[in-house]
Amino acid sequence: MQEPNLTIHSLHVHPIKSCAGIAVDEVLLVETGLEFDRAWMLVDEAGGFVSQRELPRLQLVQPTLRHSDLLLRAPGMLALHLSLDAVEGACRVRVWDDEVAAYDMGDLAAQWFSDFAGRTLRLVRFDPGQRRRCDPAWSGGVDAEAAFADGFPLLVASTASLDELNRRLAARGHAPVTMARLRPNIVLDGLDAHGEDFVDTVTFDTPEGPVVLKLTKPCTRCTIPNVDPATGERGTEPGDTLAGYRADARMGGAPTFGMNAVIVEGVERTLRAGARGTATIAF
Template structure:
């Protein structure tokens, strides 16, 4: 028996970690979340990941997912095509505290990112044979696999939460923002503001069978929501407003927006916007 009903409003994939996302009409669930989500990552010459936190212009790298390739575009740059079935030299890279195997995407991709972002960089692809797991502190008995995401395979947010943030931004004399600042994979509608904080399991019935996701950890927010995804300009209004009402004791007082989720059931099943969903409340 469900406690609350909602609708899946939109789906978003971020092929290159910390670059712009893609809204998709269908997304296949694989062990690490949505297919092609954070499958690629930009690294420095030492193999350490870089993000918008240090290079805000990464927000301007916009991918297009096609049948056989991903096309990356950025202002002033020719398009870069990445074949979905091609990788080059294996190497080791670091994402947060994890050192993981990956594949270098070659000198052309390296030069493209280095030219656009103004420092020596390379592009790598995650090695799917490696199992990079989320923290068991939050997932319990679930072995939740990740590609290059920050730590969990899926991020869930709601339109109700965005509406509340924009109401508070307006009251502070600030312009509204979009959920692109928060980079969710699943956007839900029909929920009260931040209702996702209190939910336990999300369930969808797809034509291929059921999909079950468990919401496991509030998502702490770094300065990235204050980077305008359209211009890469850095501000402070979003963080200032969140500080007034989103400090979360569950993560030591960090400011949170959205919930990290893991997959309980549904590998090789597809999600589509418009799906009806239901959820149960979490009782800690």
């Protein structure tokens, strides 16, 4: 079978887990995925992570990565500036079943998020000295690690998959959605709808050398895609439509969209939107 020719349509970094993402033209690949992706996270008073599942309003927190700081804006709030080089006290936090080392980002950040969310929150940053290993049952033999992402360093989707979802939404009388709801890191052109389900590896050439990613686990979908990025309000779409045609037997019948991926080769190399690559198909 001929290897599909691919293009990186877009790249997306989500600095704070469950807040809005940023489309970037280029980004460094690090051990835990795209640089600064899910490097920060909100936690409750017990140190457990907080997401859009319980606070859909977090979608309205819009980050901007600048040379030396992370700028945060949200409706009704003054802008918050976080230095990329500064943290405060060390702490331990939980993301799903993992307890990991982190750094608290201080009282000002905590107050800002608590005021916006209407409940007590603290902002923490992943400790780069911590290795949070991915589930070996789904890592394709790669010793992969993630920061505060749910379980894997990267999420890969395709433009054709979004087009198919929007075609089905239109057929049911619903408005189209953008890729912002699905929160991938890498969006590909050149695949058929949901063709990423059948990809084994993707390889991109960069000036520093190849980047090779292995697509390992279908991404099951919770309620987060049902949050409108413009309003922070939760509905029932596109979740209901996905459930109607994307039930995945590999995942116990849960609806899936996109594939989690691990890094085979290419740490410290730069991915760029528009970069061309090839895929190998899993049999």
